[in-house]
Amino acid sequence: MGGGPVSPYDVRVRRDRLILWNLDHTLLDAGRVTREAYAEAFTAVTGRPMVRMAPTAGRTESEIIFETLAFNGVQTEDEHLEAFTRALETAFAVRRDKVRAHARVLPGAAEALQAAERLPGAAQSVLTGSLEATARIKLAELGLDRHLDLSVGGYFSPVYPKGATIETSRIKTAQKHGTTIAEGATVLIADHPLDVRAAQIARARCVGVATGTATETELRGAGADFVLPTLADTAAVVAAVDRLTRRDG
Incomplete structure (x- = not known):
């Protein structure tokens, strides 16, 4: 029987x-x-x-929003979070062209995504503290979404911290594919010690990349299983992911 090519995320x-x-x-x-x-x-x-924006590295949207409000002398109330996230989604939506023009893919990122999705048995998505809508805009406008199954990703939640969203993503992926994904067969690639901690909470593995504010030493100190200076060495990235997630790893 014939048929077209199989999608990389075919269930x-x-x-x-x-x-x-x-x-x-x-x-x-x-x-x-x-x-x-x-x-x-x-x-x-x-x-x-807004006079001052809170630091963003390794943090979730709610942390950034509430701290930004505090830094600017605004007494926060419960309804601020919902109102701010709605306004932020709108502000990003009207800036799609600016994302395309001014945002950039970091060196080796596209190549690493493309190579990692070819690993046998691999499902590939995102784990971010950002809103799902804004994450999708960034990825789509930079052409990175084609390598990812965003339907099983982990995004900002007003209820769950990052470690819990890793587990949620694992459950969604397993349900979609009718399989089981072990805790140790899950790996997070990230740039901040807070992300390393999130992976540890979810009993996942972690590849740290020193492309943000944290150094390689800081990522190792936080407990990353493997640390790379950047994603530029595609072979090294894929080898680390493969080693950490394969059954005999």
């Missing part, structure tokens, strides 16, 4: 290991657009200009 293909990628400062840099979107959302919610 008929058995998946028994999960590769999760952090976005900002691991795969891409969209800092300029993010700051603009935050400034617009801040003004929409508070009626005043």
Whole structure:
């Protein structure tokens, strides 16, 4: 019987290991657009200009939002989070062209994604503290979404921390493919010690890449299973992922 080529995420293909990628400062840099979107959302919610934005590395959207409000002298209330996330989604949506123009894929990221998705039994998605809508815009406009199954990704949740969203992503992937993915067959590739800790909480493995604010020494000290300076060496990235997630690893 004939038929077209099998999609890399065809549910008929058995998946028994999960590769999760952090976005900002691991795969891409969209800092300029993010700051603009935050400034617009801040003004929409508070009626005043944003003077200072909170640090973003390794953090979830709620942490960044509440700290940004505090840094700018706004007394936070429960409804701020929902209002701010809605405004942030809108601010990103109208800046799709700016993402394409001003954001950038970090060296080796596209090649690493493409190579890692060929690993036998691998499902590949994202684990990020960003809103799902903004994450999808960044990935789509930079052409990285074609290598990822975003339907099983882990995104910002007002309820669950990053470690829990790793487990959620693992469950969604296993259910989609009718398989079992062991904790040790899950790996997170990320750039910050907080992400390393999230992987440890979920009993996943972690490849640290020193493309953000953390050094290789800091990532090793945090307990990353493997550390690389960047994603530029595709073979090294794939070898690390393969070694950490294969059954005899």
